[in-house]
Amino acid sequence: MKGIFTISRRAVSTLSAAEIISSNLSKGSFKPPPLSPTDPIRIYSFQFSPFAQRVLLVLDYKDIPHQVVNLHLLSKPKWIYDLNEVARVPILQDNRNRLLTESLVICDYLEDLNKEKKPLYPPDAFDKAKDRLIIQKFNDSAMNCFLLIKNNAPIEQIAEAFKRLYLNVERKLVKKQTPYISSFDTRAGMVDLMIWPWLERMEPISIILAAQKGNPLPQSMILSKYIDKMLEIPAVRRHYKETNLHIEWFQMLFRSIATAGARSKSP
Numbered sequence: 724m725k726g727i728f729t730i731s732r733r734a735v736s737t738l739s740a741a742e743i744i745s746s747n748l749s750k751g752s753f754k755p756p757p758l759s760p761t762d763p764i765r766i767y768s769f770q771f772s773p774f775a776q777r778v779l780l781v782l783d784y785k786d787i788p789h790q791v792v793n794l795h796l797l798s799k800p801k802w803i804y805d806l807n808e809v810a811r812v813p814i815l816q817d818n819r820n821r822l823l824t825e826s827l828v829i830c831d832y833l834e835d836l837n838k839e840k841k842p843l844y845p846p847d848a849f850d851k852a853k854d855r856l857i858i859q860k861f862n863d864s865a866m867n868c869f870l871l872i873k874n875n876a877p878i879e880q881i882a883e884a885f886k887r888l889y890l891n892v893e894r895k896l897v898k899k900q901t902p903y904i905s906s907f908d909t910r911a912g913m914v915d916l917m918i919w920p921w922l923e924r925m926e927p928i929s930i931i932l933a934a935q936k937g938n939p940l941p942q943s944m945i946l947s948k949y950i951d952k953m954l955e956i957p958a959v960r961r962h963y964k965e966t967n968l969h970i971e972w973f974q975m976l977f978r979s980i981a982t983a984g985a986r987s988k989s990p
């Protein structure tokens with residue numbers, strides 16, 4: 724199948740998704756030691772998490788020193804609950820060992836701490852508030868898609884939710900008539916980085932939906948152009964994963980959810 728990404732911009736990974744996550748900290752593994760005052764911040768992450776990807780994008784875009792600890796989300800270490808009571812990534816740990824969760828909160832915190840380095844919000848308070856509103860609304864829809872998958876909802880419902888998610892992004896671009904959604908217009912901002920992980924997954928999601936339901940997401944020239952524009956940003960390219968890797972991860976996730984569902988139904 725011809726993809727929506729410009730082929731020449733695809734990264735080439737020699738590892739499978741299973742290999743990429745094989746050395747993540749999992750059930751029974753040690754808890755990393757606390758940070759000392761001279762350490763850079765630490766991010767607990769997962770290579771296929773769109774929420775964690777947001778944080779890594781901001782760190783990379785603004786060139787903020789950090790270390791990454793990857794956790795295995797299908798076999799979580801017990802101590803993840805000490806870091807986040809709902810056991811989700813991303814989690815930020817600072818060099819005073821204070822913890823912060825929620826991707827949007829972490830990204831805004833990183834922006835506030837590093838405002839002078841390539842600001843991600845426009846200087847005007849009203850424009851900034853509008854950008855945050857777009858992020859918030861997008862986030863609610865993205866969380867909804869994620870929860871539908873997690874709760875093993877019918878595939879038609881998942882497909883509809885993703886279609887709405889992408890159509891809304893397309894509508895924003897049509898309305899703005901600018902290359903980016905952020906109020907900067909001519910360069911990407913926080914809005915674009917917060918939405919990007921779902922655009923990277925548009926092709927794999929479309930292929931999975933087509934395989935399960937025979938009905939892929941509608942192709943969009945506008946989104947395709949936006950994707951190519953976003954891939955010009957070095958930080959975006961560095962964190963980009965190919966379609967086949969995302970598909971492999973989604974399949975692992977679906978299998979795990981189906982197994983957990985079958986287990987909970989058995990007497």
Ligand SMILES: N[C@@H](CCC(=O)N[C@@H](CS)C(=O)NCC(=O)O)C(=O)O
Pocket residue numbers: 769771772773774775796810811812813824825826827866869
């Ligand atoms: N609202 C959270 C969502 C984080 C989230 O759902 N992370 C997923 C990875 S994509 C996770 O850790 N899932 C593990 C689980 O739910 O058990 C955020 O924005 O950080």
